[in-house]
Amino acid sequence: xxxxxxxxxxxxxxxxxxxxxxxxxxxxxxxxxxxxxxxxxxxxxxxxxxxxxxxxxxxxxxxxxxxxxxxxxxxxxxxxxxxxxxxxxxxxxx
Numbered sequence: 351x352x353x354x355x356x357x358x359x360x361x362x363x364x365x366x367x368x369x370x371x372x373x374x375x376x377x378x379x380x381x382x383x384x385x386x387x388x389x390x391x392x393x394x395x396x397x398x399x400x401x402x403x404x405x406x407x408x409x410x411x412x413x414x415x416x417x418x419x420x421x422x423x424x425x426x427x428x429x430x431x432x433x434x435x436x437x438x439x440x441x442x443x444x
Contacts, residue, residue: 367395372402379407379438381431383414409434 378399382392399406411418411431422428 367398370402372399372404375399375402375404377405377407379409379435381409381411381419381434383416383418384410384412385415387416407438 380392380396382389386392396406396408409431411427414427414431418428419432422432
């Protein structure tokens with residue numbers, strides 16, 4: 351059973367990550383833009399996850415903003431970031 355399926359998202363447990371409830375998280379890939387509005391929040395979350403023993407791969411993409419993945423037709427290197435996600439998923443599920 352997946353991590354998410356074991357949690358009761360009705361009570362917001364998925365949104366509130368803490369050292370206590372992060373234990374047992376799966377391997378994570380976090381892509382964040384260097385111009386991301388939530389960059390500081392992301393770095394705090396990465397620290398918290400690592401403190402909880404979660405394996406985290408972090409990719410900071412310079413000059414990318416929030417949800418840049420949706421702009422494949424307008425931004426450089428978006429296909430590269432999506433390819434990174436695909437390779438990450440394939441490597442983790444084999």
